Amino acid sequence: MRFLLSTIGSRGEVQPVVALAVRLREMGHGAVVCAPPDFREWAESLGVAYVPVGPELRGTARRGAGAVPTAEQRLRMVEGTVTAQFEAVRAASEGCDAVVAGGALAVAARSVAERRGIGYAYAAFAPVSLPSAHHAPPVFRMLGQQPAAGPVDNRALWAEDAERWNSLWGPALNARRAAAGLPPVEDVRGHIFTGAPWLAADAALAPWPEPSELEVVRTGAWLLADDRPLSPGLERFLDAGEPPVYFGFGSGRVPEGLTGLVIDAARALGRRVILSRGWADLSLVDDAPDCLLTGEVNQQALFPRLAAAVHHGGAGTTTAAAMSGTPQVIAPQNFDQFYFADRVERLGIGTHLRGEPTAGSLTAALHRALDAEVVGAARAVAGRVRTDGATVAARRLIGTR
Structure with missing residues (x-):
């Protein structure tokens, strides 16, 4: 057929x-x-x-x-x-x-x-x-x-x-x-x-x-199995310290200034950052070694090695993070993203940013996502994803x- x-x-x-x-x-x-x-x-x-x-x-x-x-x-x-x-x-x-x-x-x-x-x-x-x-x-x-x-x-x-x-x-x-x-x-x-x-x-x-x-x-x-290896540079960055925070909005638009806020929030909590360029062609705010810029990447290989993922709440990224047991911080903008942000919060596997993100709200949301209770819930839900x-x-x- x-x-x-x-x-x-x-x-x-x-x-x-x-x-x-x-x-x-x-x-x-x-x-x-x-x-x-x-x-x-x-x-x-x-x-x-x-x-x-x-x-x-x-x-x-x-x-x-x-x-x-x-x-x-x-x-x-x-x-x-x-x-x-x-x-x-x-x-x-x-x-x-x-x-x-x-x-x-x-x-x-x-x-x-x-x-x-x-x-x-x-x-x-x-x-x-x-x-x-x-x-x-x-x-x-x-x-x-x-x-x-x-x-x-x-x-x-x-x-x-x-x-x-x-x-x-x-x-x-x-x-x-x-x-x-x-x-x-x-x-x-x-x-x-x-x-x-x-x-x-x-x-x-x-x-x-x-x-x-x-x-x-x-x-x-409908999940697509991905066996692509991570780039050597990404592997070196991951191996060089504690699990970092990922920030990416995929094919979505990124609110003005959000990249800097996420990086500042991660740094305030002692975390490194992996920033995905996405369709918005994001760039780093400085050349400090605690941040790495990457293009399109195998999320199934990367997400299990993260401390948390900050993203827009699209169905694919939310499912990939849930499947990997990675705590999530979602800043929704459109369509089903608000639904997935609410589900992540209800399941206790991450947090939902409401309103215009600020340095304070992002730091608090990321701090909550890194809590042992949320980490444990994320791992438990991962075992139920088919x-x-x-x-x-x-x-x-x-x-x-």
């Missing part, structure tokens, strides 16, 4: 579908990933067939790139991505038996599957992105949204969320469906998610709340036409 795995997003969305593609290939089946061009070279180096869609996303991490778009700009963005997706996903799905949409912005996948008469499944990477009376919808700061400051009516918020989906995505989606000879969609979110979405998140870190109106299929997180999610999903997909 052959499958198309479609997603729109950064590393947090692309890496899981690449993990699923690799697992399907290992099981003797074909898979092609349709995703932004930023990850094509990396995916192809793993032997994954890759079809790029839309523009490169790397520039979104630059300072000044996070301004909330106007209504007119949002409309152009939506029309552009819907058009690009329909064209790329339709071409990439040739000869496929089913299409999997990974993440909420893969808006063309179900329509393409419908037009070809093949199977379709939708996978979310965090419980908070699926409708439930137990939590509010995730926050899209790019749409000007902010986390609720007090008690909320979750059902009412999800109804408002459905209306936003229809008004923002409905016109462009239905125009492309009409051009393909398909009937219009009245409930855009329900159309994409289906009534039985898959949840590709670890049950220990990110469980699905019950009771539920959705028939959620819980596969576990690594077979991609296998579970692949087996289910193979049995679903």
Whole structure:
């Protein structure tokens, strides 16, 4: 069998579908990933067939790139991505038996599957992105949204969320469906998610709340095994002293001045720092030997050797840290990051920075993360994180036409 795995997003969305593609290939089946061009070279180096869609996303991490778009700009963005997706996903799905949409912005996948008469499944990477009376919808700061400051009516918020989906995505989606000879969609979110979405998140870190109106299929997180060695320079730094603190925001934007605050907080507690450049192209504040700058790195090899990890709370980084037993300090900015920050704090495996980070709040958060109680909880949770999610999903997909 052959499958198309479609997603729109950064590393947090692309890496899981690449993990699923690799697992399907290992099981003797074909898979092609349709995703932004930023990850094509990396995916192809793993032997994954890759079809790029839309523009490169790397520039979104630059300072000044996070301004909330106007209504007119949002409309152009939506029309552009819907058009690009329909064209790329339709071409990439040739000869496929089913299409999997990974993440909420893969808006063309179900329509393409419908037009070809093949199977379709939708996978979310965090419980908070699926409708439930137990939590509010995730926050899209790019749409000007902010986390609720007090008690909320979750059902009412999800109804408002459905209306936003229809008004923002409905016109462009239905125009492309009409051009393909398909009937219009009245409930855009329900159309994409289906009534039985898959949840590709670890049950220990990110469980699905019950009771539920959705028939959620819980596969576990789709993790990509990484056996790359750490660089000699990184190995020397790790061996030269006590376990350091890691700071990285991956493909996300980094608030102004946060790098210096993290380094100062670590130094105040006698800790060295490993700083990841990320898409924001971060740099060190000085040339002192207690800090090391690194590029993209094997987190599965690095994280078990850290004292703590300070990061943005993306699903991939949070799961990697949880799997390694590394205490975490999360400074969330967008979407599911607030959910993962809250889960880390509830599990007692790290801390959640609220509001604008300051030298005091960062030092206190890092001090708490380094506490023996938190270290012990992180190690205990690590023993409960499963690594077979991609296998579970692949087996289910193979049995679903």
